[in-house]
Amino acid sequence: MKDFRTALGMVLAELTPQPWTYTNTENVTLRIEPDCMPAGRDEAQVVFYVGDVMEWVSTPDVQRLVDALTAGESWDDSDYGWGLDVEVDEEKVRVSIVQDRVPASVTLPSSQRMPLVSAIRRALDVARGWEDDSR
Numbered sequence: 001m002k003d004f005r006t007a008l009g010m011v012l013a014e015l016t017p018q019p020w021t022y023t024n025t026e027n028v029t030l031r032i033e034p035d036c037m038p039a040g041r042d043e044a045q046v047v048f049y050v051g052d053v054m055e056w057v058s059t060p061d062v063q064r065l066v067d068a069l070t071a072g073e074s075w076d077d078s079d080y081g082w083g084l085d086v087e088v089d090e091e092k093v094r095v096s097i098v099q100d101r102v103p104a105s106v107t108l109p110s111s112q113r114m115p116l117v118s119a120i121r122r123a124l125d126v127a128r129g130w131e132d133d134s135r
Contacts (some may be wrong), residue, residue: 020119022108030095030106032119034126044127046120048084048097053104055084055097059131062124069093069117088113
């Protein structure tokens, strides 16, 4: 049984992507990673970090974010002063985590929009892999 768990752990480690990080010129880091915990359908999450501030976003919302960024559109899920806001324009992409109405933001050049989309999509795919339709 121990060999099976070791082998399973190795396979899962290989399938789980490393967190994607981007550090801007102001030395602020954006990190994106799946929350690899078992969850029910549409309840798994992707975790976004700006510096030390973090926000968990459920897979249906992450899919909407991917769709918006792919289309070059901004996306906002910061209700009541809490959440994630992504602003897109021709020159930049600004990712903000809002907590108690205070944003922690990181700005990426527009050339990083599609690598950002790719990183979010990979984290989304892994998070969805942790969803169990029978829950």
